[in-house]
Amino acid sequence: MTKQSLTGKRIAFLATDGFEQVELTKPWEAIKAAGAEVVLVSPKDGSIQGMNHDEKADTFEVDQNVASVSAEDFDGLVLPGGVANPDALRTCEDSVSFVRDFFKQHKPVAAICHGPWTLIEADVVRDRKVTSWPSLKTDLKNAGAQWVDEECVCDEGLVTSRNPDDLPAFCDKAIEEFAEGKHAEQSAG
Structure with a gap:
């Protein structure tokens, strides 16, 4: 398979405290290596806490607050899992609206593990x-x-996977969808 290029693309990663660290770092590294600008967006300013299952891992500096960004600013979205992360995001209206807007704008979204909780909301x-x-x-x-x-x-630009073991396939498919861009059938409810 030809390596997909994401040069010139901006991809948002939406997360808050309690995200499964590898579900953010592996896609981040792969998407960045494909040439994209990656941006960590959160409803929280400062840093957010990653987790290795139920143990605290590293903290990550937030690039932009979700209240100050728009899906229009990005070419795609990644939603890492972890239990606490999507549970908090789905109760934050700015985060839910941000996610919904990617679908309204027919832009690809990739969600892994517990990440789809925010998609439900x-x-x-x-x-x-x-x-x-x-x-x-x-x-x-x-x-x-x-x-x-x-x-x-993958369903019309929406990429989903089950757990960290699926990360190689998840990253490859997310990059493919981000390279492809808009999807006519991608829409919000």
Whole structure:
């Protein structure tokens, strides 16, 4: 497969305290290596706490507050998992609106593990084929999604994966979708 170039693209990573560190760092490194500018967006200023499962890992400096950015400023979005991270994001209206706007603008979005919780709150999974950490299966089905247990699922620019073991496929597919750009069928509920 030809290496995809993301030169000239800006990709937002939306996260807050409690994100699964490897689900942010591996896609970050891969997308940056493909040439994109990567931007850490959060509802919190300063730094946010990464996790290695249930143990504290590193902290990361936030580049921009979600209240001060727009999906128009970016070419794609990555939603890392971890349990606390998406649970907090889905209760933050600025974060939910930010996510929803990527779908309204037909831009690719990649969510892994518990990341789809925020997609449910944004009401953008109805009639879409997705995967996630297994405990989100019922939540996603109740939100109208078709949940499958597969390494990586792509539905019109929405890339989802289950867990850190899926990161190689998740990163490759996210880069492919970010390189492709807008998707006519990508839309918000």
